[in-house]
Amino acid sequence: MQGIGAAWKHESAFRQEAIVAAIFIPITLWLHLGLLKTTIIFALMLLVFCIELINSAIEAIVDLASPEKHELAGRAKDCASAAVFISSMMLCGVWLAFAGPVIFAKV
Numbered sequence: 001m002q003g004i005g006a007a008w009k010h011e012s013a014f015r016q017e018a019i020v021a022a023i024f025i026p027i028t029l030w031l032h033l034g035l036l037k038t039t040i041i042f043a044l045m046l047l048v049f050c051i052e053l054i055n056s057a058i059e060a061i062v063d064l065a066s067p068e069k070h071e072l073a074g075r076a077k078d079c080a081s082a083a084v085f086i087s088s089m090m091l092c093g094v095w096l097a098f099a100g101p102v103i104f105a106k107v
Contacts, residue, residue, distance in 0.1 A: 003053060011056050013084070014049070021045050028099065037098045044091040051087045055080040 007014040028041055058080040066073040 003057075007053055007056050011052070014052050014056065017048055017052055017088075021049075024095065028095070031099050031102045033098050033102060041091070041095055041098060044087070044094055048084070048087045048091055051083050055084050 008018070025042070025045070028038055033041070059077050062073045062076050
């Protein structure tokens with residue numbers, strides 16, 4: 001729980017992702033997508049949080065180990081950030097694929 005608290009306190013991206021999840025969880029439930037699709041979406045949301053926590057850990061340890069600019073330190077941080085981006089895009093794509101048709105049917 002300390003890690004989640006530290007991420008909430010020190011990582012604005014973690015807070016932003018939590019706010020987005022707080023908005024999309026009720027929307028997803030309201031759409032009644034079915035148990036499997038809803039479970040997949042929620043699992044992907046949790047995956048984004050997990051990868052964000054790993055990204056934050058990598059950034060912290062890299063900053064501790066290499067306070068000066070270093071190519072490898074930058075690459076490690078960039079790759080971890082890219083993992084967050086890819087998982088976020090995966091979540092967005094799946095959410096749109098599952099929720100999009102239901103939303104357009106309601107409009």
